[in-house]
Amino acid sequence: MKTIVKTAVALGMPLAALPAVAALNVFACEQEWAALAQELAGDKASIYSATTALQDAHRVEARPSLIARVRSADLVICAGAELEVGWLPLLLTQSGNAKIQPGSPGYLEASQFVPKLEIPKVVDRALGDVHPSGNPHVHLDPRNIGRVAEVLTERLVQLDPASADTYKSRGNSFRERWRVAISRWEQQASPLKDVPVVVYHKDMSYFINWARMKEAGSLEPKPGLPPTPAHLAELVEQMKRNPAKVIVYSAYNSARAAEFLSERAKIPSVMLPFTVGGTDKAKDLFGLFDDTIGRLLEVVK
Amino acid sequence: MHGKAIIALAVAAALGLSHAATAQTQDELKSLREQVRQLDRRVADAEQAAIQASSRPAGENAMNPAVSVILNGIYSNLFQDPNAFRINGFVPTLGEVGPGVRGLSLGESELALAANIDHHFRGTLIASISSEDSIGVEEGYIQTLSLSYGFTVKAGRFFSAVGYQNQIHAHAWDFTDAPLANKVFLGNQLGEDGVQLKWVAPTDLYFDLGLELGRGRQFPAGPAGGRNKNGVGSGNVFTHVGGDFGTGTAWQTGLSYLSTSPQDRAFDDPAGTTNSFTGQSRLWVLDGILKWAPNFNPTYTNFKLQGEYFRRKEDGDLTSGTSAKTGGFASVQSGWYLQGVYQFVPMWRVGYRYDRLNSGTASFSAPLNPADFPILAPYSPTKHTLMADWSPSEFSRVRLQFASDKSRSDVTDHQVFLQYIVSLGAHGAHKF
Numbered sequence: 001m002k003t004i005v006k007t008a009v010a011l012g013m014p015l016a017a018l019p020a021v022a023a024l025n026v027f028a029c030e031q032e033w034a035a036l037a038q039e040l041a042g043d044k045a046s047i048y049s050a051t052t053a054l055q056d057a058h059r060v061e062a063r064p065s066l067i068a069r070v071r072s073a074d075l076v077i078c079a080g081a082e083l084e085v086g087w088l089p090l091l092l093t094q095s096g097n098a099k100i101q102p103g104s105p106g107y108l109e110a111s112q113f114v115p116k117l118e119i120p121k122v123v124d125r126a127l128g129d130v131h132p133s134g135n136p137h138v139h140l141d142p143r144n145i146g147r148v149a150e151v152l153t154e155r156l157v158q159l160d161p162a163s164a165d166t167y168k169s170r171g172n173s174f175r176e177r178w179r180v181a182i183s184r185w186e187q188q189a190s191p192l193k194d195v196p197v198v199v200y201h202k203d204m205s206y207f208i209n210w211a212r213m214k215e216a217g218s219l220e221p222k223p224g225l226p227p228t229p230a231h232l233a234e235l236v237e238q239m240k241r242n243p244a245k246v247i248v249y250s251a252y253n254s255a256r257a258a259e260f261l262s263e264r265a266k267i268p269s270v271m272l273p274f275t276v277g278g279t280d281k282a283k284d285l286f287g288l289f290d291d292t293i294g295r296l297l298e299v300v301k
Numbered sequence: 302m303h304g305k306a307i308i309a310l311a312v313a314a315a316l317g318l319s320h321a322a323t324a325q326t327q328d329e330l331k332s333l334r335e336q337v338r339q340l341d342r343r344v345a346d347a348e349q350a351a352i353q354a355s356s357r358p359a360g361e362n363a364m365n366p367a368v369s370v371i372l373n374g375i376y377s378n379l380f381q382d383p384n385a386f387r388i389n390g391f392v393p394t395l396g397e398v399g400p401g402v403r404g405l406s407l408g409e410s411e412l413a414l415a416a417n418i419d420h421h422f423r424g425t426l427i428a429s430i431s432s433e434d435s436i437g438v439e440e441g442y443i444q445t446l447s448l449s450y451g452f453t454v455k456a457g458r459f460f461s462a463v464g465y466q467n468q469i470h471a472h473a474w475d476f477t478d479a480p481l482a483n484k485v486f487l488g489n490q491l492g493e494d495g496v497q498l499k500w501v502a503p504t505d506l507y508f509d510l511g512l513e514l515g516r517g518r519q520f521p522a523g524p525a526g527g528r529n530k531n532g533v534g535s536g537n538v539f540t541h542v543g544g545d546f547g548t549g550t551a552w553q554t555g556l557s558y559l560s561t562s563p564q565d566r567a568f569d570d571p572a573g574t575t576n577s578f579t580g581q582s583r584l585w586v587l588d589g590i591l592k593w594a595p596n597f598n599p600t601y602t603n604f605k606l607q608g609e610y611f612r613r614k615e616d617g618d619l620t621s622g623t624s625a626k627t628g629g630f631a632s633v634q635s636g637w638y639l640q641g642v643y644q645f646v647p648m649w650r651v652g653y654r655y656d657r658l659n660s661g662t663a664s665f666s667a668p669l670n671p672a673d674f675p676i677l678a679p680y681s682p683t684k685h686t687l688m689a690d691w692s693p694s695e696f697s698r699v700r701l702q703f704a705s706d707k708s709r710s711d712v713t714d715h716q717v718f719l720q721y722i723v724s725l726g727a728h729g730a731h732k733f
Contacts, residue, residue, distance in 0.1 A: 052596065055598045061597070065506075065545045068507040068543075086728060095501060096501050097451065143342075183335060226648065252598055
């Protein structure tokens with residue numbers, strides 16, 4: 001009898017694991033959008049991030065656990081611009097959830113609402129894993145966070161009108177705090193102007209553009225392809241002629257290639273959080289920029 | 302004296318006030334300048350955005366579906382004659398179960414088109430072009446987008462959700478060929494014309510339930526192409542449970558049950574006669590998959606473990622081509638495989654697969670003579686397969702594979718394959 005009860009309880013487990021009854025279930029593809037949704041919705045939403053700062057959003061498995069989360073989502077917010085093309089379409093079609101299909105209010109691609117950089121003139125896979133709509137890593141320009149915050153607030157209001165006042169006041173408060181923070185960061189980041197930087201992947205372009213740094217090369221020979229010894233050797237040579245001041249890589253990259261170049265070219269390398277959770281200090285979006293600028297200033301000064 | 306003091310005080314007060322006023326104006330000016338500066342940058346950005354927007358493609362072909370092409374070519378070195386290939390102990394399935402031709406050959410090329418049809422449906426067509434210049438519809442289906450509550454309906458031709466590997470396109474397989482169990486129980490790969498209804502539970506633990514009703518156009522149904530009758534020729538029910546362990550391991554396990562009533566399902570015995578079966582065929586498949594990558598980041602290293610267990614019961618009437626007699630036939634057969642694939646550095650993977658089949662029990666009742674069915678004589682085939690592949694990008698792969706295949710009871714076939722598989726065009730998404 002006891003065994004039967006235990007089995008029944010075990011079988012009932014999936015039902016007990018039903019998501020908590022917050023008004024809105026938000027599924028974010030990346031940590032930065034989960035953090036933004038958290039700022040704007042507070043406890044009105046239950047927020048799930050599909051990836052952590054230690055994952056490369058290009059390469060994610062369409063795991064059963066992700067399909068299960070999309071199944072119950074009221075809003076899916078992702079970077080877009082083909083960043084999640086290898087896994088998100090599967091989650092959407094497998095979920096049996098009409099609310100979050102592209103074109104519905106429950107589907108939001110952040111990159112659609114910001115001016116994109118690096119839109120290729122020529123689209124050819126021989127150039128690496130290029131994104132025809134432009135560089136998708138838009139969140140590292142803090143002004144883009146502000147732009148997406150506006151759109152996201154509108155969506156939250158549209159999807160959950162009962163809590164409209166909360167979303168609006170949280171939205172206003174966030175945007176005001178964000179505006180002040182941007183002014184502060186612009187001042188703090190002024191020594192970074194014109195500093196040449198070597199990146200790992202082209203995931204720092206929006207930050208580089210905002211801080212008016214100069215990209216002097218990338219460890220990947222072509223976007224999306226892992227660093228090769230031949231390409232690194234070429235970079236060492238290039239650094240002899242035109243030395244960069246800093247080599248950066250993201251929390252989800254291996255440090256090996258950056259350290260190799262750093263030793264040979266005598267240029268400091270620094271790991272950047274890239275998104276919320278990438279370092280201890282990058283606890284939220286404010287911390288993300290504080291820490292990114294702080295880490296760069298430490299080596300650039 | 303008194304007056305002077307008052308004047309001095311007044312002047313001082315006025316000065317102080319004007320000083321405060323100046324400071325206030327300066328603050329305002331500063332913030333205004335800041336706002337203008339920010340506006341300036343926004344205008345510049347807006348201009349840039351406008352330029353970008355204007356460069357987007359326009360015209361009739363802007364609505365083209367996502368197109369992708371899979372090309373693959375292979376060099377095969379086979380110790381035994383592939384034309385004499387058979388899997389002893391099991392009914393030939395008439396599928397593409399053999400190891401292919403010897404020497405250099407073009408594998409199957411695939412052309413895939415997919416797009417949302419409207420807000421209700423998505424359509425997919427995958428045509429395969431064989432190296433013998435014939436075109437086949439591998440999959441061609443529509444799928445609902447707008448049903449809610451976790452329901453999706455698929456209709457058309459699609460790979461049946463029986464087991465795990467069956468639903469995966471050959472170009473995404475981890476080995477050059479299908480496991481022996483898929484060859485003998487599903488004729489390599491079962492594509493069905495029919496309807497699939499699937500429901501995903503609203504739980505954090507993934508759980509789905511599905512039902513497929515099909516024409517029964519391929520083995521284990523029969524005859525090939527489907528029976529000449531109204532209604533349904535095959536049914537499949539399936540369920541999956543899946544989730545994560547910790548922050549690096551994802552798992553899924555599934556159970557499916559495929560039931561068909563083949564009629565005059567013919568097979569040629571190696572002796573040259575044609576036998577046929579009419580009766581019931583029921584297949585159970587239990588599958589499991591586990592994928593590991595540190596922090597779910599498969600870029601540098603990852604590991605994949607996959608296995609399936611098949612068990613089939615058939616009973617009905619068998620007609621012998623040798624004696625032209627019909628009698629009762631029943632069998633219970635099983636098979637399984639287990640494979641592991643490890644990416645040890647970026648771009649490089651190695652894998653091993655073990656296959657085993659059990660021809661189990663077969664009973665022939667009078668007037669049938671078991672000796673008239675030499676291929677069904679009890680035998681348990683096994684196979685060892687080793688592979689290494691190199692993927693310089695997400696879109697290309699070169700693979701070397703060795704196999705020691707004991708599908709035939711009398712000889713061991715040593716097989717070497719060198720293969721390339723590439724994809725052009727739209728970036729496909731791969732199932733878990």
